[in-house]
Structures are given as structure tokens and as C-alpha cells.
Amino acid sequence: MCSSRPVASLGGVITIDGLVKRRGGKEILAGVGFEARPGRVTGFLGPNGAGKSSTLRILLGLDRAHSGTALVDGVPYGRLADPVRTVGAVLDGSGAHRSRTGRAHLRWVARSAGLPPSRIDEVLALVGLTDAAGRRVGRYSLGMGRRLALATALLGDPSVLILDEPLNGLDPEGIRFVRTFLRERARSGRTVLLSSHLMGELAETVDDVVVIDHGRIVARGTLAEVTGTHRNLEDAFFALTSGSGR
Amino acid sequence: MRAVRAELAKLGTLPSVWLAAALALVVPTGIALLNRGVPGPDRGYQELAFGVMGVIVLGVVAVSSEYLTEGADAGGGRQLTTSLTAVPSRVRFLAAKAGAVVLVAVPLAFAATAATMAIVHVTLAERAAALDAGRLAGVVCYWTYTALLAFAITVLLRHGVVPLTVLLVNTSVVSVTFLLTKFTPLAYYFPDMAGMRMFVGRIGDDGVVIPPLLGLLVMSAWVAGLLVLAAAVFTRRDA
Amino acid sequence: MIRAELSKLASLPATWTTLAWTLAANVLLTFVIAVGDTPVAYSRAGFIVFGVLATCSEYTGGQIRTTLTVMPRRVRQLAAKHAALAVVTLPAALAVALSGPSITLAVLGTPVDFWQVAEVTAYLTLLTLVSAAVGVLLRHTLAGVGLLLGCLFVAAPFLHEYLPDDMVTLVVSTPVLLIVAAVFHRRRDA
Numbered sequence: 001m002c003s004s005r006p007v008a009s010l011g012g013v014i015t016i017d018g019l020v021k022r023r024g025g026k027e028i029l030a031g032v033g034f035e036a037r038p039g040r041v042t043g044f045l046g047p048n049g050a051g052k053s054s055t056l057r058i059l060l061g062l063d064r065a066h067s068g069t070a071l072v073d074g075v076p077y078g079r080l081a082d083p084v085r086t087v088g089a090v091l092d093g094s095g096a097h098r099s100r101t102g103r104a105h106l107r108w109v110a111r112s113a114g115l116p117p118s119r120i121d122e123v124l125a126l127v128g129l130t131d132a133a134g135r136r137v138g139r140y141s142l143g144m145g146r147r148l149a150l151a152t153a154l155l156g157d158p159s160v161l162i163l164d165e166p167l168n169g170l171d172p173e174g175i176r177f178v179r180t181f182l183r184e185r186a187r188s189g190r191t192v193l194l195s196s197h198l199m200g201e202l203a204e205t206v207d208d209v210v211v212i213d214h215g216r217i218v219a220r221g222t223l224a225e226v227t228g229t230h231r232n233l234e235d236a237f238f239a240l241t242s243g244s245g246r
Numbered sequence: 247m248r249a250v251r252a253e254l255a256k257l258g259t260l261p262s263v264w265l266a267a268a269l270a271l272v273v274p275t276g277i278a279l280l281n282r283g284v285p286g287p288d289r290g291y292q293e294l295a296f297g298v299m300g301v302i303v304l305g306v307v308a309v310s311s312e313y314l315t316e317g318a319d320a321g322g323g324r325q326l327t328t329s330l331t332a333v334p335s336r337v338r339f340l341a342a343k344a345g346a347v348v349l350v351a352v353p354l355a356f357a358a359t360a361a362t363m364a365i366v367h368v369t370l371a372e373r374a375a376a377l378d379a380g381r382l383a384g385v386v387c388y389w390t391y392t393a394l395l396a397f398a399i400t401v402l403l404r405h406g407v408v409p410l411t412v413l414l415v416n417t418s419v420v421s422v423t424f425l426l427t428k429f430t431p432l433a434y435y436f437p438d439m440a441g442m443r444m445f446v447g448r449i450g451d452d453g454v455v456i457p458p459l460l461g462l463l464v465m466s467a468w469v470a471g472l473l474v475l476a477a478a479v480f481t482r483r484d485a
Numbered sequence: 486m487i488r489a490e491l492s493k494l495a496s497l498p499a500t501w502t503t504l505a506w507t508l509a510a511n512v513l514l515t516f517v518i519a520v521g522d523t524p525v526a527y528s529r530a531g532f533i534v535f536g537v538l539a540t541c542s543e544y545t546g547g548q549i550r551t552t553l554t555v556m557p558r559r560v561r562q563l564a565a566k567h568a569a570l571a572v573v574t575l576p577a578a579l580a581v582a583l584s585g586p587s588i589t590l591a592v593l594g595t596p597v598d599f600w601q602v603a604e605v606t607a608y609l610t611l612l613t614l615v616s617a618a619v620g621v622l623l624r625h626t627l628a629g630v631g632l633l634l635g636c637l638f639v640a641a642p643f644l645h646e647y648l649p650d651d652m653v654t655l656v657v658s659t660p661v662l663l664i665v666a667a668v669f670h671r672r673r674d675a
Contacts, residue, residue, distance in 0.1 A: 061557045062550055063674035078557040087554070095551035097497065097542055104496035105551075112489030112555045137546060152551055262628065273639060280643045299639050303631055310627060406627045407534055411634060415530045418638040422514070422527060429517040 011073050011086070012038040012159035012191035014059065018068035021054055021215075028054055030215040031068070036193040036208070038159070041186045043206035043223075044195040047241055051215040052195040053091075056164050060089050072160060084113035088153030090163040094145030095152060098138030102129055102148050105137060106155060113156055123151040128177075142169035150178070161185055163194040167201050179205045199234040209233070213241040249333050249342035250349070253308075257346055262307040270300025270354045270389075274362045282369035289375060290366035291445045294359060294385045298392045301351050302413045305396025308347050310406030336481040340401065344473065347397050348390055355389035384444025384458060391441055391469045398472035401480055424449070441465035486556055490569035499538050504577045507531025508584065515585045525605055528581050530634060532574070532609045536616025537629035539570050544624050549675050559671045563621065567663065570617055571610060578609035608652055611659045618659075618666035 014036040021029040029051045036042035046052050057063040059070040061077035072080060072087055080086050096105040106120045124130045127147040132140065137148065146169050153161060161182070167175050182192050182205060196202050209226040211219040218240045219226050223233065230236035257263045274297025278290060286292075312326040333339040359382055367374045392413075399409040416422050416438060426433035433439060434454040442449060443461030456464070494500050507528050514524030543549040556562040582605035586597040620629045 057675070060550075060554050062553055064672075077554075078559075080557065083557050084555045089550075089554045091547065091550050093547040095547050097493075097548045098546045099498050100493075100496050104492070105548075108489045108492035108496065109551065109555050111492045112486055149551075265628075269635070273635075276640075277643050296639065299635055307627065407538070407630055410627060410630055411530050411534055414631065414634040415527055415638050418527075419642040425514065425524075426517060 012189075013074075014042075014070075014072055014160065014162075014191060014193055015074070016055065016059060016068075016070045019055060019058060019065045019070060020067045021051075021058065021063070021065050028215050029058075029065070029068075032212065032215065032217055033068070034210045034217060034220050036191055038191045039186055039189050040207040041182055041192040041194070041205055042208040042210060043202045044193060044210050044212065045199065045202065045237060046195075046197065046212035048197055050212045050241075052197075052212060053164055055212070056089075056091070056162055056193075056195060060087070060091075060162065082113065082156075084109065084115070084156035084158065086156075086158050087160045087162060088156065088158040090146070090149045090153045090161075090166055092164055092168070094137055094140065094148045096137040096145070096148055099136055101134050101136055102140070102151075103133040105148065106133075106151060109152055109155055115155055119155055119157075123154045126154060127151045143171055143174055146170060147174070158190075160191040161193070163192070165196055166194050167196065167198060175201065199232075199237050203233045211237060211240050249338055250345045252332070253342045253346035254349060256311070257304075257308060257350055260307060260311055262311070263304060263350070266300045266303035266307065267350075267354055268300070269303060270297070270358050271361060273297040273299050274358050275365055278362045278365040279369075282365070285370050285373040287375050288446050288448065289370065290363050291381060291385065293362050293366075295388070295442050295446055296417055296419065297358065297362070298389055298417055299414060300358070301354060301389050301393035302396045302410065302417070304351060304354070305347055305393040306400050306406045306410045306413075308343060309397055309400035313404050313406075337477055340477050340480055344394060344397060347393050351390045351393040352386060355386040358389070359385050380458070381445040384462070387462065388441045388444055388465070391437070391465050394469050395437060395472060398469070398476040401476040402472075427454075435464055437465045437468035440468075486562060486565035487568050487572075489556070490562075490566045491572060493542075494539060494569055494573050497538070497542055499542065500535065500573065503531055503535045503538065507535070508577070508581055511581050512584050512588065515588045524585060525581065525609070529609065529612055529637060531581075532578065532613045533616045533633045533637070534630055535574070535577075536570065536613035537620040537626055537633065539613075540566065540617045540620035541624060541626040541629060553675050560667050563667050563670050567614055567617060570613060574610045574613045575606065578606045578613070581609060582606045604652065608655060611655045615655065615659050615662050618662040621666040621670050622662075 016035070017033040019029045019032040020027065032051065032055050044052055044055070054063065055070070058065045059072070059077060070076065077083065077087070096102070103120060103124070106123065107117070110117060110120055121130070124133050127150050129144065129147050129151060132144055137145065140148065146166070150166070153163075163182075166178055166182075170178060182194065186192050186207070194206075203223070206223055209219070209221065209223055210217060211226065219236075227233050227236045230239060274293045277293040277297055281289070281293065312329060314325070329339060330336070333342065363377065363382075396409055396413055399413075400406055403409060421438065423433055423436040423439050426436070427439065431454050434456060439449065440456055440461045441464070443456045444458045444465075507530075510531065511524055511528040514527060517524075543552055552562065553559065556565070579602070582602045583597075586595075586602060589595045590597050616629065616633055619633055620626070623629045623632065
């Protein structure tokens with residue numbers, strides 16, 4: 001619709017252009033646009049309430065924009081031929097019903113995409129939930145819920161991973177795991193887009209940075225470009241967002 | 247008292263409580279309007295007996311809202327955790343909540359009774375039964391007790407769907423408890439069947455006659471028993 | 486997609502408890518009422534709860550976000566959910582519809598009216614689908630259950646003379662509500 005750029009054959013390009021979203025008369029997104037490319041980890045940074053989650057929710061077809069487009073491989077999310085194998089998403093919480101077991105949650109997602117049941121054990125092992133798979137999600141700790149969400153996102157081994165504040169609620173070991181894991185995904189040619197308000201945690205993980213504040217993109221480029229003359233990404237971030245809260 | 251005020255504030259800010267209030271007024275008056283022109287000794291009182299839906303909803307949501315995990319981003323956080331860290335004494339917390347429910351239910355019952363009786367007297371004029379202070383007090387008492395019953399059962403079950411279903415189905419014209427009376431006369435001593443005696447003269451074919459005062463006692467016993475049980479269970483289990 | 490929705494329904498403990506309690510209550514009430522009259526009027530409540538739970542359970546723990554990211558075509562997803570619900574409900578409704586008459590047959594020797602059993606089964610299934618649609622619209626289990634029970638058990642008996650036959654009302658309202666639910670489900674932010 002808007003992307004005139006040819007799409008890479010490997011796939012996994014995220015193109016967001018001119019997103020506007022109003023809620024209750026307030027403009028929470030005012031023309032947000034950026035791109036996330038395969039083989040790179042793109043960090044989507046901004047203070048709380050800047051519009052990160054709204055942008056990701058629109059990208060995933062959960063919310064609608066008043067105008068603008070958010071495309072994966074040139075199509076809106078809702079028209080992807082095989083969403084589970086194309087995009088994996090980790091939003092806040094576990095994304096699972098509390099009275100289901102972790103395994104039962106993964107089973108229905110796998111069925112929706114016709115994935116073999118063996119994938120369930122693979123992703124459970126990958127995130128380290130094998131032992132907790134038979135327990136109800138309501139009994140999970142915060143970190144376990146996040147791991148289940150990650151396992152869900154990885155079921156279809158998608159070419160794009162979208163994560164909203166993936167480090168929230170994780171212990172140091174979990175943070176380390178996610179960081180290395182995301183780097184590996186990018187190295188294998190996949191696209192990783194993650195949002196965060198934690199600058200320090202991100203600097204070592206991301207290749208590209210997009211900074212949003214009050215519903216507007218205030219900077220985008222490679223990590224080096226955005227950091228620019230500032231001492232580090234954190235300083236650059238506060239300079240860009242004029243320290244408007246965390 | 248501060249705890250009661252906090253509980254009142256919680257109730258006042260729950261949309262479902264306002265819905266409950268609206269139901270409490272609309273249901274009995276609506277039934278009274280539909281039944282207009284049919285005189286009888288229990289006109290008005292019967293409508294109020296069937297119209298308790300509002301206070302049932304009130305009693306249920308007062309508790310179930312504490313346990314709610316539905317909604318956009320609740321994410322497993324229950325309000326109850328906050329409540330119990332603010333008011334750590336479980337008995338005080340429960341008493342404050344029950345007190346708040348009573349403080350909302352009583353005026354609602356008064357308003358609903360006044361509105362329903364007004365409609366009955368306007369539509370039936372001189373054919374309407376004369377007002378009787380004792381019976382009217384019975385209505386207010388029945389409504390308040392019903393709210394507390396819903397409250398206590400929801401505390402026991404920690405979930406609103408079952409008590410709401412059972413109690414609402416039971417406000418149907420031919421209630422389940424009434425059906426049970428055909429099976430055993432003991433069913434006349436269910437809280438609703440006994441409580442209605444405070445203001446409704448005849449129930450069905452009346453196998454057993456319970457005077458209003460006994461009705462009051464029976465229902466009081468049920469409510470007190472369930473509240474004590476709810477408190478006992480609530481203080482013993484993990485939040 | 487239907488398999489995914491079936492899998493969801495089957496792995497929800499509430500599905501089995503609701504249906505089991507409904508059947509148990511139905512059997513119990515049949516014994517209590519004993520003669521002729523079926524207790525299905527009351528068992529309707531169980532099917533209402535089941536229908537509302539089927540759709541409102543999506544909103545527990547943010548599961549709806551997972552559902553819509555793995556099945557972004559919302560109308561199809563909702564259709565799959567209703568189809569799965571019908572698959573689970575039909576046998577349950579048949580069991581409930583049969584339980585009353587078969588007990589009466591065993592105790593009193595009254596023959597089973599199979600036409601009536603079929604009608605009751607269809608009625609309960611449609612009612613479950615309507616409840617699910619209401620659940621989609623309200624996204625709140627208690628509100629959905631309260632509204633439907635209020636309509637059926639409190640309002641309907643008094644509105645009887647103004648309404649057509651129960652079955653007719655249901656046959657008309659089911660497609661209407663399903664379409665309205667689908668339109669809202671498609672349009673609104675998750």
C-alpha cells in the first residue's frame with residue numbers, strides 16, 4: 001500500500017508509516033513511522049506512555065489506527081497468509097488464560113497454525129518451562145508467565161519477533177538469556193523489534209534505535225547514529241525526550 | 247469506620263454497582279407496570295419479591311470485584327491483595343465490606359419500595375392494598391438480607407458466576423426453592439421462601455404457613471450462619 | 486482454526502464443571518419435579534453460563550491478544566469459535582434434553598417424545614451460541630451472565646404476552662446477535 005521499496009526475499013521487513021491514533025480526544029500517536037529490517041535488532045525506546053505499546057498493538061492488528069499503515073512484508077498483519085510462522089509477539093503478561101496449563105495454552109496455538117505437537121516440547125525446553133508445563137498458568141510467577149509468552153511467540157519459528165518490554169519481570173539470568181537469544185535470532189537473518197524504557201539494558205543488544213516521545217518519533221538510526229555525541233544511549237535518550245519521566 | 251468508608255468508596259466507583267442500583271429500581275417498578283390493573287392483596291409486594299435482582303448483583307460484585315482478573319491488563323493482580331495489605335485484619339475487612347453493602351442496599355430497598363408502591367397505588371387507585379408499615383419493613387429487610395446472602399456465598403466461592411446464576415435463576419416466578427417445596431416441606435425454610443413471609447401473605451398452595459416473625463427469624467439465621475461461615479473460611483485461607 | 490478453538494474449550498476446566506453441574510442439576514430436578522414437567526427451563530442457566538464463559542474467557546490473562554495475533558482474521562476466528570462451541574454443546578444439550586424424558590420413562594413409563602427432545606436440544610444449542618455472542622459484545626462474564634439470566638428468568642415471564650414463542654425469538658435473535666457480535670469484534674480495539 002505504501003511501501004514502494006522492494007521487499008527482501010527472506011522476508012520480515014516491518015514498515016510503519018504515518019500512524020495516527022486518538023483515544024478519548026487525545027492524540028497518542030501523531031504520525032509514527034519507522035522500519036525494522038531482517039538481520040537486525042531494532043530497539044523501540046521511549047518513556048512510559050509515549051506510544052510504544054499502541055504502535056506495536058496496531059502493528060499486530062490488535063488496535064486500529066485512525067490513519068497510516070503498519071505492514072509486515074508489505075501487508076497488514078490481518079492479511080498475513082500464515083501469521084504464526086511469520087510473526088511471534090510477546091506483549092505484557094502471559095497472554096494465557098489462568099486456569100489452563102502452560103502446555104494446553106501452547107497446544108491450542110499450535111493447532112491454530114497446524115504446527116506439529118513436537119514443537120510444543122521444543123519451545124518449552126527452549127525457554128526452560130518443561131517442568132512447569134503441566135501447571136496452571138494462574139500459578140506461574142511473573143517471570144514464568146513471560147517465558148510462556150516467549151514460548152508462544154516462538155512456536156512457529158517466525159521470521160519476525162515483536163516484543164513489548166521483554167525484560168520486564170525477568171530475573172538477571174532471564175535478562176541475559178533473552179538478550180543472547182535475541183542476538184542469535186538477528187544473526188540468523190530474522191527481524192527483532194523490541195520496545196523498552198530501560199536504556200542501559202538495551203545498549204548491548206540493539207543494532208538500530210527508534211526513539212518515541214509523546215507519540216512522535218524523535219530519533220532513528222543505528223545505535224551509533226542515535227547516541228551521537230552523547231556519552232551513551234541513556235544520555236542521548238534523556239536529551240531527546242528532555243527527561244520527561246520514565 | 248475508616249474501613250467502611252473505604253469499602254463504600256470502592257463500591258461507589260464500580261460501574262457494576264451503579265448498574266445494580268439501576269436494576270434495583272427498574273426491575274420491580276417494571277414488573278409492577280406490566281402487572282398494572284390486576285388487583286390483589288400482595289400487589290406490589292410480589293413485584294418486590296421478584297425484583298431483588300439488583301441487590302443480588304450488588305452483593306455478588308462487591309466481592310467478586312476483589313477477585314477479578316479479567317479486563318484489559320489485570321494480568322493476575324487481584325485487588326484483594328491491595329485490600330488486605332491496607333486492612334490486614336480479615337474479619338474487619340469483611341465486616342467493613344458487609345457494612346458497606348448494607349449501607350447501599352437499605353436506601354436502594356427504600357427507594358425501590360417507594361417507587362413500586364407508588365406505581366401500584368397510581369394504577370390501582372383505591373383497589374390497591376393499604377400500606378402496612380410492618381410489611382414494608384419486611385421488604386427492606388428481605389432485600390438487605392438477600393444482598394448479604396449473595397455477598398456471603400460469593401466470599402465462599404471466590405467467584406461471582408455461580409452465586410449470580412443460582413440466585414438469579416431462583417428469583418424466577420417459579421423459583422427452584424419453590425419447586426423443592428413439592429418435594430419436601432422443609433424447603434419452605436429456605437432463606438428466600440421464609441424471608442418472603444415477612445411481606446407476602448400467600449406463596450403457592452401453602453403447604454406450610456410461616457408467620458412473618460418466624461420468617462424473619464429463619465432468614466436471619468441463614469444470613470448470620472452464612473456470614474459466620476464465610477468469615478471463618480475467609481480468615482483461614484490464602485488470599 | 487476450529488481445532489484450535491476446540492482445544493481451548495476442552496482445556497478450560499470451567500467447560501467441564503459447568504456442563505457436568507448442569508446435567509447433574511437437571512437430573513436432580515427431574516426427580517424432584519417427578520411428573521411430566523421438564524426442568525429444562527432451569528438448566529438453560531447452565532448453558533447460558535457456558536456460552537458466556539466460552540467467549541469471555543478470552544479476556545482473562547490477556548489471552549485475547551494471543552488469539553488475535555495467531556488468528557488475525559477476526560471474523561473467521563469468531564466463526565471458528567462458535568463452530569467449536571456448537572460441536573461441544575450439541576452432545577451436552579442432547580444429554581440434558583434426554584435425561585428428563587428418559588428418567589420419566591424409567592419411573593413412570595411415559596414414552597419419550599423424540600421430536601420434543603430434538604427441539605430442546607436445538608433450543609439449548611442456539612441459546613449457548615446467543616450467550617457466546619453476548620459475551621463477545623460485553624467482554625465481561627458476570628455482566629453477560631447477569632444480563633441473559635435477567636432477561637430469561639426475571640423479565641421474560643412478565644413479558645410473555647408481548648413476545649412470540651421462545652423458540653421463534655431464539656431462531657430470530659441467534660443470527661442477528663452473531664452478526665452484530667462479529668461486526669463489533671472486527672471493528673474494535675482488542
